Amino acid sequence: MSACDLPQDLIFEILSRLPVKSLVHLKSVSKPWLALIKNPNFISLHLNRTAMNPNNDAVIIYSLSLSQHHIMSLLYVNSIDNKPINLDHPLPQIFPRMDLVGSYNGIVCLSCPPNGRLITLLNPATTQYKVIQLLSTSYNLDDVYSVSVGFVFDPVANDYKIVVILHMNLELPREKIRVKVEVYSAKNDSWKMIEVETPFFVSRTRCNAILKGSPYWTGFIRDEEEVSGIREVFVLFDPQNEVFGLCPVPEYPEQFTCNEGPGRKIGPIPLKVVTLIECCKNGEILAEGTEGKLFLYDPKTNGVKDILIDEVRANSYKACSYTESLVSIEGMKQVGQKG
Template sequence: MAAKGKGNGKRKGKGKGNSKKTKSKPPDPTSNCIFPREIISNILSRLPVKTLLRFRCVCKPWRNLISKPNFIDTHLHRSSSLKPTFSPILIHTLHVKYTDHVLSLVDSPESSVTELDNPFPFFYYNMVVVGSCSGIVCLCKPPWGDLITLWNPVMRKFRTVQLPKKKPLLGVHAGVSIGLAYDSQENDFIILSLFCFREESRVPVEVEMCSMKSFCWKQVKNEVGFRVIRPCCNVIINGVPYWTALLEDKYGLRDVLVYFDVDRKVFDKLPMPGITVGTQWQLVNLEDTVGMLIWAKTVKHNIDVWVMHDEDGWSKKCTVGLVLGFDRLIGCLRNGDILAEDENGVLLLFDMVTSSVKAKLCIDNAKRGSSVIFNYSESLVLIREMLPVEKETARDKQHRENLLKAGINLKIISTDDPQQANWVNRIV
């Protein structure tokens, strides 16, 4: 009985059974860790984007950390400064049957080609990839630069950009050329819209730019006085877009390379290397430097690699001898690997140093000769008011097939002009 009385005493009143239950916040997973919170943030900022997306599900503190702008900027800076052993590439192809625009991603030579959900409306048959910088890809509809779309493939989000109030004039303008730039100091993406006059008019392009912070278009002076004929910029290097252009001055009409100076918000020009008659060339990003691949039209084995130095100008880096040869040269990866297409439509990845084949890339149902590549770096960067990319449904595919059966006449216009390494689709 004594034991029973002891059990009913004051100790019981202070026990857990009579105490008021309070809801406590979940403990911070870093509070009992041997590493300070700054160290954990440092470790996470060095991980790949796909790993971080999975780590968002670990706990709310980690999800909040990975979503913070400071963390995203730190992660972007560190991933951009790394010298890659392999450069991820975005591949744009046409479907051999439906003329769909297929966008695919290759992470490494060992990985398979991953088809992405295209945010561009399927019922638009005209689409070009302008380029990519800091994880954001720009898409638009030529020849007038309509439906400009910014898209983060890894985050699966996109948004469209309002077009400038100025409209191109039919019969006066030949088209609009779109470029994408990134201002790392202001952490701001910039869309450039170049209104291209017809070649016979010899009038320099008129330029407008739109900041993704304000989403307002304003005019940019074309003090260089250049003209372009491409639907988009040739290449984007470190957030700077480059165009091959024509310039007429006291020395006559000549080819130049123009770029948008992101810091000063003006255009500037660079000379072109001496290109002999009977050769083809392509402007590329070679280890974050302006580079150019030059090869003969008839002998498709040797490729001359040129690079631009700020002080010394253009210089020849090396000559790559591809033993297997190629039917069509597609481009160059950021780390220097060369991608070409053989006579069977297979994409071959060549090592620039050894000239050996590192990998063979196969894209299902890709139209031969339609592949275009873009260097891509994954990032957590998002632009405000981005929306999730919806997966294409079977109903969408059926609608597209019905349109084709209805008798819409499609014609894909390609060009062998080396200045227009990309292609433009037009409905006729």
Template sequence: MSKLPMDVITDVLYRLPVKTLIRFKSLSKPCCSLIDDPDFIRAHLNRSLQTRSNLNIILKGLHLYSVEFDALDVAVPLDCPLSFGACTDAFGSCNGLLAIHMSDKNVALYNPSTRQLRRLPVSEIDPPRGESCKAGYVFFGFGQDFRTNDYKVVRMAQFKKDEDDEGHSFDYEVKVYSLKNDSWRKITKLPFYLRFMFQFFYHLLHRRGYGVFAAGVLHWVMPPRMELGFFRNKIVGFDLGTEEFTEVPQPECADRGFLLDVSVLEGCLCAVCNYDQVKVDVWVMEEYGVKESWTRLLSIQKTRAVNPLTFSKPLAYSKYLDRVLLEVNDHKFVWYDLQKKKMRSVKIGDSIGTFGAEVYVGSLIPIEDRKRAESQKQTQQDELSLRKGNRKMRDDFLSQGFKLVL
């Protein structure tokens, strides 16, 4: 190793998976320092994203499972330290970090590759003052603020009147957690339409209440509400940089009688238009925020193997960009060939039945609380110094108290 140039060693390390890099940290101090260096961590992540390597798929059923993207063969239980046998769900993925939760108060960020876990401080849901209402459905979202290089969790809590059993929206509370600050902040500037967004039949199915992260913005869909005068689908965005809500333009489809979903492909926002469970069009916004940049990527029809076509979600491109992996009807994967315009089913071993899917890339991004770690380290050093001082006092006392006088 000492005879190899450092740039050669670095180039080799860039190509390795995270678990191998963690083992290699024990080779030498220079290797450990290199692998822990923020510039190396960032470059390793960028290379993985550019080459579509170190990708994995999280299957979300009663528990979490992981599948290697290159193999797509076996689902392996994901050992998550947040829970012990309890139901844990993942509501977002960004740069190798998973946002997971067991309840509204038990939320954490987790890096499956390094097994680092960061529990979020508990933030209570506070109903509006002077109103007789209670918390209803809770939305979650997770992504990165590119301006400050911070990771943020968004929680939108819907309120409803105590006697309202149909889930009509009453008001919302929106809070944002910052990983850098390790704290929650309440968002007070909320658009009026937000209180009408939740729909029971839509957001509870297929985990549609989880925000889709693309271009620094989390996205949700507000389906048509005929009784309220909203006749079209609306894509609602929350900018993690400005921490403000915005309306995102959707593609102009010839037939507007469709059910809309949103997804993401390699950082680009996707719109999935489902026409009566018979046909699905997937559109990609190539330049974020520009309506004219919407381009139809693919169109699929129901088949004997997929009938009806109730739900579909694009997950990732193949290494050579000639195919797209789709999650279909919450229980199967298919490869869609962009040239031949055909689908092929993918069978995963140790199937878990019904599931949702999330793509994550293996990374070394740290999420440990440095202040807490430094405080613990200082406390340990103080305790060690105190023990040494006590030991010295004891030794001095013994040497003086039991010294023999000849």
């Protein structure tokens, strides 16, 4: 009996458990298999199964080489050897300085700092990507003080969105915070401006985290009751209603903080930490130590595992949780495809 003679339900079950790379090759087996692998229900099931398997817990690590080129690596946090896989940076060379924003459902968002004029959505597993131009028609870039980019997934509309926060020239805390926000919808392939009810300021060029499809930033709002005139808050974006929310920043005991500088603490365990980079799904913490050394710290066991990436500049690491998928966005094209 050939594979094509197997019951469709069994074929569906078997294929849904294979890695993306294998499925990409299997598209050429037959037209029915191609149709199945491109079916949205199959893609959704495959993504859910991949995400539920702890062996697939991974992070994308974005770093800068000694020769000033970005390196994109994939680290499976539960692997034995702790050796990241080099993804050979699958973007055209015209984007050598793209910055990592975040990832959701296997789609990685990259922006081009400092003004974010170009944004790229990339699926590293299928090597498909789409370049998106920032709207930026209602103001002069010379008036922009800073730009921050967030990546969003709207599960109700099944839409991937990009949020661009632009702060116009200001000097905190004396001046009024002026903020403009643009939102891109991949489903509609269009940008729009949205109003911000309470002006806020975020200093990072990307969101701090993406939780359940919503981006979060640490930011500031004006507060005359504070001695400094500003108050720290969490800024979050609601993907369905396309509005921002502000949450107070809780206070933590000193021993549970992670601060920059050698000799500080992660949890109650003293480690020489320069930068906290990413919190993994399994609870481990990816951090950079002295001399640019990357490591995973397990707060449950207090274990430390060194992560080796060759010839990388210190303080250049950025990372985000990642789950490989077959997800594709309208307008994506294969790396190397012309037009």
